[in-house]
Amino acid sequence: xxxxxxxxxxxxxxxxxxxxxxxxxxxxxxxxxxxxxxxxxxxxxxxxxxxxxxxxxxxxxxxxxxxxxxxxxxxxxxxxxxxxxxxxxxxxxxxxxxxxxxxxxxxxxxxxxxxxxxxxxx
Numbered sequence: 001x002x003x004x005x006x007x008x009x010x011x012x013x014x015x016x017x018x019x020x021x022x023x024x025x026x027x028x029x030x031x032x033x034x035x036x037x038x039x040x041x042x043x044x045x046x047x048x049x050x051x052x053x054x055x056x057x058x059x060x061x062x063x064x065x066x067x068x069x070x071x072x073x074x075x076x077x078x079x080x081x082x083x084x085x086x087x088x089x090x091x092x093x094x095x096x097x098x099x100x101x102x103x104x105x106x107x108x109x110x111x112x113x114x115x116x117x118x119x120x121x122x
Contacts (some may be wrong), residue, residue: 010056012106013041015114018116020044025051035088036078042104043088050097052085054122057106060115071105
C-alpha cells in the first residue's frame, strides 16, 4: 500500500475511533488481525452490543472517479470480516453480545481534514 494511502487510512480510522467515543461507544480494539483470515479495523461496544466496524476512507476528489468509500466493501471483504469476527468474539469473550456489522465511510477534504463520517450497517 502506498504511504499516502496508508496515512489517509490511518487518519480515517483515528477519526472514526474519536467519533465513536463521542457517540458513547467504548472502543475495545483496533486493527485486530488473524493470520490468513483477515483484519477488523475497529471493535466497539455500546448498550451491550458489539460493533464490528470496517473503515473506508477516500479523498473527496476521488469520489466521482472511484465511488463512495463504502462501495469498496465487497462480498469477499464482508466474508473475511465475518470470519475474523468469530476469532475476535472468542478473544474478547463476547459470546452473549449481539453483534452489529458496520461500515464507516470517511471522506477527506483536499487538505486531508475530515469532511464527513457516516456509519452504515452492512
